[in-house]
Amino acid sequence: MAYELHHWPTLQGHGEFVRLALEAAGAPYIDVARGSELSGQGVPAMMRLLQDRKAVLPPFAPPFLKDGDLVIGQSAAILHHLAPQLKLVARSEQSRVWTQQIQLTIADVAAEAHDTHHPGGDHLSREEHPPEALRRAQAFCSERLPRYLKWFEHIVTHNPAGSRHLVAGKLSYADLSLFQLIEGLKYTFPKATASVLARTPAIVQLHDRVATLPRVAAYLRSERRLPFSEQGAFRCHPELDVQ
Amino acid sequence: MAYELHHWPTLQGHGEFVRLALEAAGAPYIDVARGSELSGQGVPAMMRLLQDRKAVLPPFAPPFLKDGDLVIGQSAAILHHLAPQLKLVARSEQSRVWTQQIQLTIADVAAEAHDTHHPGGDHLSREEHPPEALRRAQAFCSERLPRYLKWFEHIVTHNPAGSRHLVAGKLSYADLSLFQLIEGLKYTFPKATASVLARTPAIVQLHDRVATLPRVAAYLRSERRLPFSEQGAFRCHPELDVQ
Structure with missing residues (x-):
């Protein structure tokens, strides 16, 4: 079904x-x-x-x-x-818990990136609070974003089963979610994200590999994949993209 | 161990x-x-x-x-x-998933309440952004807080095993977390929270029952229980308490 x-x-x-x-x-x-x-x-x-x-x-x-x-x-x-x-998670309880922990951290990054644009709450348009948004974007791009992406780089390069995946030796939903997070960050803060990704080659490789998985690539080309937009979790405001 | x-x-x-x-x-x-x-x-x-x-x-x-x-x-x-x-969750997979879903929703409420005070980011003191904070607090207290607490009221009153617990017929970590959430909300927005809780008697009863569980009551009286403070997830700013 x-x-x-x-x-x-x-x-x-x-x-x-x-x-x-x-x-x-x-x-x-x-x-x-x-x-x-x-x-x-x-x-x-x-x-x-x-x-x-x-x-x-x-x-x-x-x-x-x-x-x-x-x-x-x-x-x-x-x-x-x-x-x-x-079959998108390794079988052991330890792997399931670790994959979940990574997913929750990815959700935290997405929430912080979103709040950067909407420090006054989601019901306000960005024109209502540019000074707050700029301050928050600066803090996110210069402190939080590098810290998060370095953590992902650390865990993928320390995976005992190799750096092709975040958890164990197989594709998990955490890999897919990290791909989506990086896509979203590149859309939201293209300059700041590119600057950090230049220092985190392993997660760039992981992102690129996920994008070329046959089913994922077919999906990304299809109409089923919605574009990023100003209503989504990731939104693009060039004036907040602080390198 | x-x-x-x-x-x-x-x-x-x-x-x-x-x-x-x-x-x-x-x-x-x-x-x-x-x-x-x-x-x-x-x-x-x-x-x-x-x-x-x-x-x-x-x-x-x-x-x-x-x-x-x-x-x-x-x-x-x-x-x-x-x-x-x-032994703080019912055994079935369905109950475990449901308990987890409630916990994640409790975490969302806590995050929204926290962001109300810190719309400019956690590194700023509240004096730096009173207008944003007030607007966000108004939206939280008048829309989000009632919506969340009504959802908890709904699920506890619709629990097929009775309204003494959120999930199945036994104490779960979700009950304990809901107790903590209500404590935090009462500390953060005492007037707004009291106003909503007057219309959600089942979760008030659940909160009060948790507080009197012997081990919980002993813990709350002990020095192991830290007080709420202005560094925690819940912070008290009376000027933002909007009824």
Whole structure:
């Protein structure tokens, strides 16, 4: 039975981490909110599940995944649940915990990058707070971004199974999510990100290898891959790109 | 063998979610960074682990837990790993995933409450951005806080095993974390939180029951419980408490 992925239809957001895993595994899935309302899909179908007053395990917000009777929200929880089925995590409990820890750290970076643009809250446009945003972007680009990317470089170069993957000797959802994180950072802060990546060659290689995996490459070329946009988790504001 | 909890010694932060679980289970643990440097503990012991250049699985930041040879960072990953050992999660895979999803949502609320005070980034004092902070606090108190607490009220009142717990018919780390979240929100936004809690009686009852569990009550009275402070995840700024 196909998985049902529920996420806002016009933005990548955190749903993209889940979508990439489903695509890389070649798993059958329906991207419900992007489907046709005539066939019972679209945003109304997503909202029905989200606002079901009798639901016992309702997710708080998209993205969420319907796997048979199970409905799961929070991208890190979805991936932790899905990964063994998709063979996108090594088998040992230690590897599963480590992969999850990396995913949660990737989510932290994405959240910090997002907040850089929206220090006054997501409901405000950026024109309302340029001085705050600039200060925060400076701190992110000069301190946090290098620190995070160096940590990823450290863990991939110290992987006992080799630096082709983040965890053990096989592709995991953490590799896919790191690819997505780097794509997002390059979109958001192209200069600052390029400057840091020049000093982290192993994660650049990992990113490039993920991009050429046949299923991932086919997905990235397809219309199923939404473009980055100013509504997503990663947004481009050149004036905040501080090298 | 005792668990080793590593976290900054003067603040609750995200380490408090882990500490509460260890305390509620009566598990033996060493709060390393709060120990004496003379006995090989203290902050230097934590930093040695954090900055170990040869580490294969280094956490990005505190809190992290050492469980034998395993070192785990990210409070949600720590709790997911620990909970079966501490008997603080129901056994089924569905319950484990659901408990994790609730924990991640609790972490989201804590992060949003924290960012309310620090829209310009954590390195700035609040005096540097009062207008942004006030706008963000208004949005949080009037929209996000009620929406989150109503979600918790919904899930506890719809628990098929009864509203004494969030998940299944037993105490889980999610119950303990919800207790901590409500404590933190009451400290941060006392008026706004009281106003919302007046309409969510089930989570108030759950909070109060957790506070009276013998081990939790003993812990809260002890010196092991750090007070809330202006360095922690929850900070008190009365001028931002918008009803």
